[in-house]
Amino acid sequence: MVGPNIAFWIIALVMAYAGVRLVTTRNVVHAALYLMIVLAGTAAIFLLLGAEFLGWTQVLVYIGAIVVLFLFGVMLTRATYGESKGLDNDQRVLAATVAVIVFLVFAGAMWKAFGASTEIVLEKSTTVSELGRDLMTNWVLPFEAVSLVLLASLIGAITLARRDDPEHVRDRGVER
Amino acid sequence: MLIADAIAAPPSDWWAIAPQLVLGGTAVVIILMICVKRVDPGWNALVAAVGTVASGVFAWEQWRQVTTDANPRLAYSGMIAVDGFSAFLVLVVCVAAFLGVLLADQYFKREGIDRGEYYALLLFSACGMQFMAAANNLVMVFVALELLSICLYVLSAWNRDDSRSQEAGAKYLLLGAYSSAILLFGIALLYGGTGTTNLARMAEIFSENVTREPGLVLLGMVFVIVGLGFKIAAVPFHMWTPDVYQGAPTPVVGFMASGAKIAGFAGLFRVLETGLAAFEFDWQPLLVGLAIVTMLGGSILAIAQRDVKRMLAYSSIAHAGFILTGLASGTAAGVRGALFYLVAYVFMIAGAFGVVALLARRGERYTSLDDYRDMFRREPVLATVLAFFLFAMAGIPGTSGFVAKFAVFTGVADAHQWVLLTVGTVASVISAYFYLRLVVYMYMRPEVDEGEAQPAALPRVRWAPATVVALVLTVFFTIQLGILPQGLLDMAGKATLLF
Numbered sequence: 001m002v003g004p005n006i007a008f009w010i011i012a013l014v015m016a017y018a019g020v021r022l023v024t025t026r027n028v029v030h031a032a033l034y035l036m037i038v039l040a041g042t043a044a045i046f047l048l049l050g051a052e053f054l055g056w057t058q059v060l061v062y063i064g065a066i067v068v069l070f071l072f073g074v075m076l077t078r079a080t081y082g083e084s085k086g087l088d089n090d091q092r093v094l095a096a097t098v099a100v101i102v103f104l105v106f107a108g109a110m111w112k113a114f115g116a117s118t119e120i121v122l123e124k125s126t127t128v129s130e131l132g133r134d135l136m137t138n139w140v141l142p143f144e145a146v147s148l149v150l151l152a153s154l155i156g157a158i159t160l161a162r163r164d165d166p167e168h169v170r171d172r173g174v175e176r
Numbered sequence: 177m178l179i180a181d182a183i184a185a186p187p188s189d190w191w192a193i194a195p196q197l198v199l200g201g202t203a204v205v206i207i208l209m210i211c212v213k214r215v216d217p218g219w220n221a222l223v224a225a226v227g228t229v230a231s232g233v234f235a236w237e238q239w240r241q242v243t244t245d246a247n248p249r250l251a252y253s254g255m256i257a258v259d260g261f262s263a264f265l266v267l268v269v270c271v272a273a274f275l276g277v278l279l280a281d282q283y284f285k286r287e288g289i290d291r292g293e294y295y296a297l298l299l300f301s302a303c304g305m306q307f308m309a310a311a312n313n314l315v316m317v318f319v320a321l322e323l324l325s326i327c328l329y330v331l332s333a334w335n336r337d338d339s340r341s342q343e344a345g346a347k348y349l350l351l352g353a354y355s356s357a358i359l360l361f362g363i364a365l366l367y368g369g370t371g372t373t374n375l376a377r378m379a380e381i382f383s384e385n386v387t388r389e390p391g392l393v394l395l396g397m398v399f400v401i402v403g404l405g406f407k408i409a410a411v412p413f414h415m416w417t418p419d420v421y422q423g424a425p426t427p428v429v430g431f432m433a434s435g436a437k438i439a440g441f442a443g444l445f446r447v448l449e450t451g452l453a454a455f456e457f458d459w460q461p462l463l464v465g466l467a468i469v470t471m472l473g474g475s476i477l478a479i480a481q482r483d484v485k486r487m488l489a490y491s492s493i494a495h496a497g498f499i500l501t502g503l504a505s506g507t508a509a510g511v512r513g514a515l516f517y518l519v520a521y522v523f524m525i526a527g528a529f530g531v532v533a534l535l536a537r538r539g540e541r542y543t544s545l546d547d548y549r550d551m552f553r554r555e556p557v558l559a560t561v562l563a564f565f566l567f568a569m570a571g572i573p574g575t576s577g578f579v580a581k582f583a584v585f586t587g588v589a590d591a592h593q594w595v596l597l598t599v600g601t602v603a604s605v606i607s608a609y610f611y612l613r614l615v616v617y618m619y620m621r622p623e624v625d626e627g628e629a630q631p632a633a634l635p636r637v638r639w640a641p642a643t644v645v646a647l648v649l650t651v652f653f654t655i656q657l658g659i660l661p662q663g664l665l666d667m668a669g670k671a672t673l674l675f
Binding site for chain 2: 105106109110112113114137138139140141142145146148149151152153155156157158159160
């Protein structure tokens with residue numbers, strides 16, 4: 001098990017570095033690209049653990065869609081591409097303290113629960129067909145509820161972004 | 177090895193999700209109606225109202241079956257529970273959505289932003305609240321929470337031309353997304369500690385006493401309480417509430433304040449009472465602390481408010497504290513009281529915000545305390561109705577607010593939690609101050625102090641039929657539950673019996 005361990009540590013260190021740079025860089029586009037490295041690292045760890053479907057979903061959804069969405073957002077809202085000074089709100093110390101405490105609590109809990117364990121939890125990884133079958137049988141209700149979430153967010157996004165034509169919404173308001 | 181063997185799908189239990197299906201279906205019908213341009217937009221509200229009533233009928237039938245002949249059960253591989261608790265709260269969500277639709281109609285026509293999508297999103301949101309009320313799986317809890325929240329974010333920002341409404345939507349979205357992430361962390365930790373997201377199964381695992389990771393479970397529990405505490409606006413996770421309630425369109429606030437709280441409490445009750453019942457001695461002190469700071473924080477901060485919507489926002493925080501005491505008491509009587517309180521609160525808060533929406537006039541210009549000066553002379557009926565709701569929220573005997581507080585505190589006294597009881601009583605007295613202050617402004621303060629603006633002379637408020645129906649219903653039930661509460665108390669008592 002040496003190979004995967006070395007790979008894990010390399011990925012983890014790269015992710016940690018990218019994560020820190022993500023919040024310290026003063027360039028919005030760079031921040032989005034650092035975020036991409038962090039998300040790619042997560043995908044790589046999923047792949048290392050044998051969760052292939054999850055790993056590739058991570059690549060498709062987060063790197064393929066979310067980061068691209070960020071970059072489009074930066075482009076369309078005419079945010080500054082270069083360094084921008086106004087990104088800080090002088091709460092670095094507070095934010096860092098909270099981050100360190102959260103990390104310690106999580107790491108402590110995880111270590112206490114699984115740190116000494118050498119047991120192999122999963123013998124073999126789940127295949128996509130098993131996953132799909134489970135999704136459409138046992139998990140079908142949340143799956144359908146998620147489609148409602150998507151429909152509702154589509155409608156919401158359109159109504160908030162659309163420019164009304166004056167005919168469509170009749171202003172029947174009177175001073176009451 | 178392709179799909180040779182047939183997929184063993186769990187049987188579809190349509191009856192179990194009938195209320196949710198009706199609400200979602202009605203929302204889709206409304207969207208289709210918007211596409212057909214010849215349909216008058218005035219029909220949207222009517223269809224939405226009929227949809228909520230139909231959903232309520234199904235919920236009532238569920239309730240009748242669950243409490244009489246058929247046994248409570250789990251459906252869809254344990255994703256949702258059909259029991260007294262779920263049927264009761266699904267029914268209450270229908271009431272909140274019905275009132276939300278009725279109060280919205282006149283307001284949005286007045287503001288000139290009467291878009292049919294409003295009703296579709298409101299129904300989707302109510303559908304999420306109902307899923308939340310029935311959820312027996314943490315994944316279901318999360319999906320339901322997202323469904324109801326995303327709709328509410330959009331509804332808060334509904335008045336796009338008003339910067340206050342935009343700010344409310346943006347704030348709610350950012351903080352809401354953050355709280356969802358915390359909830360999700362909690363769910364992940366609970367899954368890590370138990371290996372399941374099914375709450376009933378989780379309880380079995382704890383009773384078999386084979387948990388190896390109580391640390392993860394405890395941490396997950398705290399995160400889940402924080403995530404849901406945000407939704408019910410418990411102190412110290414309440415920061416968003418005053419800003420959002422003040423900026424969002426008033427009928428939206430009425431619906432949000434009632435519906436989102438029902439859903440938040442439903443999730444909290446279910447997760448703690450079913451899934452984590454074995455950890456009662458761990459979560460009870462947390463809830464007691466939360467209840468104490470929420471009651472006191474909401475009541476004390478409300479005193480400083482000069483804006484009526486903001487004041488009602490803090491008052492809703494205080495109400496969340498009173499409802500939390502019921503759960504924190506850990507007794508059946510306390511939970512029964514909390515469920516009764518939820519119902520009474522839905523009527524009171526929807527009615528109060530309904531009146532405020534009318535009195536605020538076009539553009540929501542008149543919401544400060546000074547605008548309510550001498551309101552009784554200018555709008556005698558509305559002033560009296562609002563005063564009545566304020567008395568009810570203060571807990572004056574003869575109203576549902578009194579019975580609700582009494583029912584909750586009975587549970588607390590049963591558990592011998594005298595600190596909680598004392599703080600609750602003190603908070604009730606403090607909150608009476610700011611409710612009665614508004615009444616005094618409306619009835620007894622015609623004179624204007626120096627340096628204050630004279631209230632503007634405005635034409636009388638006109639009433640639309642839907643508003644009249646909503647206000648009559650809310651007043652009626654606030655009185656009825658205050659005088660003859662036994663029926664609903666019995667219902668709430670039965671609702672505490674989980675499957």
